[in-house]
Amino acid sequence: MTVQPITLDRLCIHQVTLMQCDFRQSMESLARHGVTKTAIWRDKLDDIGTQEGARILCDLGLDVMSLCAGGHLSSSDPNVRRKALDDNRRWIDQAAAINAGSIVTITGGLEDGHTDLRAARDHACQGLAELVPHARAAGVRLALEPLHPMVCGFRSVISTVREANEMLGELNSPDVMGLAIDSYALWWDHNLQADLAEAAPHILNFHVSDWLAETRDVRLDRGMPGDGQIDNRRIREWLEAGGFNGPVEVEIFSNQDWWKRDPDDVVRIIVERAGTAL
């Protein structure tokens, strides 16, 4: 490997990785371990209020990569989509208020009882186009994130970097629209290296976790980097070959394991793994 180990200044830990904490506890745990970068989970911010959240982040000197997650624009119902657009404009304003560089944005999935995947994808694309002016005015970028095909039914109707690249091409707003790359969602794709090369100028965020050999849940059983089957360092190498030099963002959804542990243990282990598995 030709890449450099990840040092503390390039390490980001997403707030959702410490779902067991409230807003303040999670941020204090990061700060205690010298972590300076995070991404904020919307529900946590809503629990405490945007102003108070911004104050805590400022007091602790934490940089916010992103607010997670916006989007959810794929409904076949125009009223649902209109409501989602209003929500997203509010979330963009929240992101600006906490100085987040981007909102991680997912298309939303197929609704229960629906089977028209292409229509859902096109609704989401149209919704993103409608959000671009507001995001531009707020100075917040929209980081479109393809998710794993196993959550196509309820989270994201785009599942590969290739599909995300195509959508970005249609949106044609490179000053606002970019990509969030999540290794957990994409590691299985043999075309990933080539698609990342094409995506290179648009990559805003790089999320990592690990795929566990015995995966027990389609959404909430992600592993700690180094515990599973993803070569996160190789994927980073591909990103850096294209010019990416941003932080590595650890985002672990784990309701049966890491969300049950002492948050300081979780952060300490991530910091250790940064030198070996990221």
Add this chain to the structure above:
Amino acid sequence: MTVQPITLDRLCIHQVTLMQCDFRQSMESLARHGVTKTAIWRDKLDDIGTQEGARILCDLGLDVMSLCAGGHLSSSDPNVRRKALDDNRRWIDQAAAINAGSIVTITGGLEDGHTDLRAARDHACQGLAELVPHARAAGVRLALEPLHPMVCGFRSVISTVREANEMLGELNSPDVMGLAIDSYALWWDHNLQADLAEAAPHILNFHVSDWLAETRDVRLDRGMPGDGQIDNRRIREWLEAGGFNGPVEVEIFSNQDWWKRDPDDVVRIIVERAGTAL
């Protein structure tokens, strides 16, 4: 839709869909409902013995599309791969003995503790090349089946029709190597229609089930066609546009639902759905 409804003579029900039955019970249930096509599950055949299995199939007048599932050739350990090749040669002979047209063949996954996806894929490709002469001599085709990315870790390191097409191209043995297309594995892929057009001359088998909005297991929670989010008829339309006119094969892995029901109810419901959801 321009496709014709599926009539009973084009309906195939895989033995594994009736996992609750022994070999004979499952086949008798199909015959009772006028189903004339099946695909045999290896473990069920081993339980009863190849000769006895062949006799039951003959007595009941059932045509066997495939034996399921061979392959498992992706290990990094040469001894494991050698053992797998021996197993596959035996399975090919079993398939010939029950007049199966093909063996559904999966690459195998990444082993626990391994992260080199490309190496696993290349091991599998090499193993398939070694099996081609034996399959040719036996008159059994190898139906390479890409599986859903969520089982990349333990079942298949190829996950799209595109990746399967590339592997078939490398193997360059079109008289022996073909494809099994499973809607459950592939429905999320926006490039599916184009990839199926390219794959058309090589498609041997078409498996269907449905994706459930609330999926509780990465392998064994498939739904009955019509109960979920896959437009199986549209996928069949794409296949038929490329010249495919084989049966539609219902293959449902469902340890929490369909494998617990009366097998005659399962078969009856599939026959009903053939006219509406396939």
